[in-house]
Amino acid sequence: MGIQKMSESKPTCPKCNNQNVAWILWGYVGDMHSIEEQLEKGEIVLGGCIVSSNNPKWKCNDCHHRWGVRDDDE
Numbered sequence: 001m002g003i004q005k006m007s008e009s010k011p012t013c014p015k016c017n018n019q020n021v022a023w024i025l026w027g028y029v030g031d032m033h034s035i036e037e038q039l040e041k042g043e044i045v046l047g048g049c050i051v052s053s054n055n056p057k058w059k060c061n062d063c064h065h066r067w068g069v070r071d072d073d074e
Contacts, residue, residue: 011068013060020061026051026070 010021024047029035038044042061057068 011058013058013063013065014067015065016060016063018060018062022059022061024055024057024059024066024070026055 010019010023012019013021020042022042022045025035025044026047026049028049029046035044039046045059045061047055055070056066057070059066
């Protein structure tokens with residue numbers, strides 16, 4: 001089943017204009033099996049379990065640029 005992403009569409013990378021972008025999942029993932037497929041497809045990437053107030057929301061899978069404001073930071 002995996003993590004259901006909000007209806008927001010993926011942005012284009014502001015650095016390389018590529019659309020191969022992943023949502024960054026921050027925090028501890030209790031059930032890795034639930035997100036395994038999305039990880040393999042590059043739809044999401046793991047950001048780490050230490051969450052701060054300025055962690056980015058998106059990562060380009062091609063140039064690795066990270067940007068954006070997480071919804072829970074707004």
